[in-house]
Amino acid sequence: MQQEMDWVKDLVIYQIYPRSFCDSNGDGVGDLPGILQKLDYLEELGVNAVWLSPVYRSPNDDNGYDISNYQEIMEEFGTMEDWERLRDACHSKGIRLIMDLVVNHSSDEHRWFQESRCSRENPKSDYYIWRDPVGGKEPNNWSSAFGGSAWEYVPERGQYYLHLFSKKQPDLNWACPELREEIYRMMEWWVERGVDGFRVDAISYLDKPEDFPDSPTAPEPDGYSFCIAQLAGRPGTHAYIREMNERIFSKYHVMTVGEVAAATSLELMNYVRTARREFDMAIPFVPPKVEISTWSPGKLKRDLRESYEALRDSGWWARFFSNHDKPRQVSLYGDDGRCWEVSAKLLAMLLHTLPGTPFLYQGEEIGMTNVRFPSIELYDDPDAKNCYRQTLLEGASEEEALRQAQLESRDNARTPMQWDSSPQAGFTVGTPWLPVNPNYKTINVEAQRNDPYSILQCYRRLLSLRREHPVLARGDLEFFDLPEESLLGYRRSYEGETLLVFHNFSPERAELPLDLVPKEAKVLLSSYDREGGYGGPQLRPYESVIFRLG
Template sequence: MKKTWWKESVVYQIYPRSFADSNGDGIGDLKGIISKLDYLKKLGVDVIWLSPVYKSPNDDNGYDISDYQDIMDEFGTMADWEELLAEVHNRGMKLIMDLVVNHSSDEHKWFIESKKSKDNPYRDYYIWRPGKDGREPNNWASAFSGSAWQYDETTDEYFLHLFSKKQPDLNWENPTLREEVYKMMNWWLDKGIDGFRMDVVNFISKVEGLPDAPSEAGKKYVSGHEYFMNGPRIHEFLQEMHEKTTANYDVMTVGEMPGVTPAEARAYTAEERGEVYMVFQFEHVDLDSGPDGKWDLRPLKLADLKENLSGWQKGLENIGWNSLYFNNHDQPRMVSRFGNDGKYRVESAKMLATLLHMMKGTPYIYQGEEMGMTNIRFENIEQYKDIETLNMYKEKREQGIPHEKIMESIYVKGRDNARTPVQWDDSEHAGFTTGTPWIEVNPNYKEINAKAVVEDKNSIFYYYQNLIRLRKQHEIIVYGGYDILLEENADIFSYVRTLGDEKLVVVCNFYDQEPTFHLPDDIRFTKSELIVCNYAATEGSVEEFTLKPYEARVYLLK
């Protein structure tokens, strides 16, 4: 396995709107991020991933870009961004940018031109089709509810939007469009960024003809994902993109790829293929979803999580690379979802961090995770801001589903759970802003905030700091092999990492019970050292011990 800096790194994701506000307008900004860089340096992260800061009408919080080479007014100026890059680099950290090229904003100059006429030079930058039998060109559903097609009177045709109708899909079949994208990517790379996180990048190749998806009872529109996820030319497009951009720089790339399997991820991330360096997959964060999708709640089964994460660990073992995450801007808060955000909030947050950071792959921390921020329960739907949540609520109310039932799904799965402002201290609005925040702060900020965790040596913050430090000290954490232990145990997620003569035994109690761990007899060693534990007093040797609720232990064996 080739050694690279991005395999050895820990990435911290910043969602700028909710991170830190420097000017009191209630919206996080670039100067706010600059003011908190020393906090991130203290935490020990190597790479900052910046969610979109480009010009945007903000229909989908910046993932609808109207100018790829300018900064959103609310976030600051290009000079502010250049200062941010310099300050990140001055502290020995790296900066990666979000790349959103499956779609643009409908306010992008390309789309404004594209819809003017059928023979406009920009027409084929997007996917236009005539209607069929007086309705949309096909029956695909948008990820944000309703049809994936929007009618435009000017030319009497429809354009495809897999997301919001203000996010028209770009036409990757057009080589001129592809060259424009590569030119833009190189412009940022020449500015000195350290790579890209690529938004839904496995959607860019659509099946020729855009056929109807198999109909589903009671649904007018259905997901056509089999016609655009991992499409026919996807590997060709990604290889071309790599060759013309990132291959010429010492950078990292991570492709967000819904619906990707370990077998497909091997093809995407195999070093000799030159596509992306790692992928974000979603299987593990779909395990608590029922047959009707993310809003259809079901409890997570530990057996499913073990099988899934182990499958990815083994699946990419010697080919490709995993990204490791439980949180991001689209997912609810990890400790509320997979842990216990009440009595055992601190212990379960540390346990989940241990489970993830000791696996093989590059760990990603989402802002606030390192202080144990939790989900939010707003009383009124009006307090929510996320387009996906609001569209879903409207659609389900129209179907007669009671408000209370829909709200339960939002409390568990809504994207705004991750988007409430970062809780910096116990002052008004959690120190996020001197103004009125764009979305309300979680009321638990008095207890859960950065000031409190930095002052408490036993806090989640210092636990993360230690996990990051250990990664730098022990090569086995980065490059060791992975094997599941106690596969049938209903309470404990345990695995062993192996590199040369060393072994790392990771033991995580997923619940508030007190199970006993027995080390399998075939694991031999002459000495053992407990290098991580989320409880102060621990008893028992590595061979056998009883775990406290949500306890995590890591032993280094030689």
């Protein structure tokens, strides 16, 4: 990482999904003034950077990730003046502002696309990816991520356009130099207005093969074949990212994190190795279905070791368990029932004691859980609806299809923030755009704010420890070889300070090897602080403990 970007190592980034954070005007949709109202809360929590999911003008086919104007604010969220007030308030509190950037595709309502679709001769004809029919049908067998064909026919041009996601999200043609210049001008426009960084969405698919071959994977029940995994990380995509870095990221010293598709740690590292000059950090996208079916404590341990070794001398890590696309972390990795509180604390203690920049997603700091809507009609997420349809096509019952959609739905992370136990969880005085999780009466900020042993207070303590002990942000990492798969332990060392950290990812007790913990070790924090803290030598179910030596 460049020396001038060293401040990235000290960030704690809080992701806000604006639609679901705080509604200031009672229309049921969160907005920028609502975020401004809660900025003191974020300052009390201890974060020093905020990442806003898209707030640009959008018809909301995919909740703002379909942008119709990159340089205007969505009316539901407020105005550019509201954004500027938020920017100024963040900066006055020492909080950096990071914008979400979606440049793999735009909305089909963007003026670029409206011009491009008119004819093959107009100046923006090549801003998108157009192909002639083949045998009177789509150019190939590709399916979109949301199901169905990845191609949509436009009679005005007599051609199909490519959309790897929704048909209202046509892919931009990065092979067009004029299009790239438009994008760089737009990014520069935001940097000049005070943006401190960008999280770049779905960035692994910029380069497309010129011949557009059929996908060799088995067709889905609808007859199309999933192609996106085969498009990820092509050499041309990395070349475009390096150009983006040269033109914007490095020039203006903005922080960057790419959302990438990478099947291996080596592929992930290609986006963030310092010498490659692409991103400061990368967040790998793993489809919820895959993560739900493959996660285990053993896999977590292997992945942590592999990623640390790959970047320890030549890059930096984005550390996260949650975001707007994932199930709630305590429901996926912990126990959102009997061990809800201690397992939520364990996940927090793991995240904030690893080297790298931690990312918090709104609501994880109070242990928000997955929601289980009783009908697919209550879901807003197009991915969940596609999951439901595909599961039915595979022969499942409606009950089984709904159960699968409940597990995978991105709406798990998008239900409104639970501020208090008043109607609609204090999110709005109107009708929320998405129903509130029914457990808001017990899981909310107000209930935890003055409870010294709450999940919220655990997060505050961890962020305070991170400021007080540079070893947490900058220390070396040494893993212990522990026989039990559910037991994870490691040593952090920096400038004469050493911490020992252990986590028990199990509903059963686990024996902590006595030879690893010297008698003089002092307990800094335990996930069982409500029960008096660490009692040793066994770790209780989902117990996490941090020791300090010396």
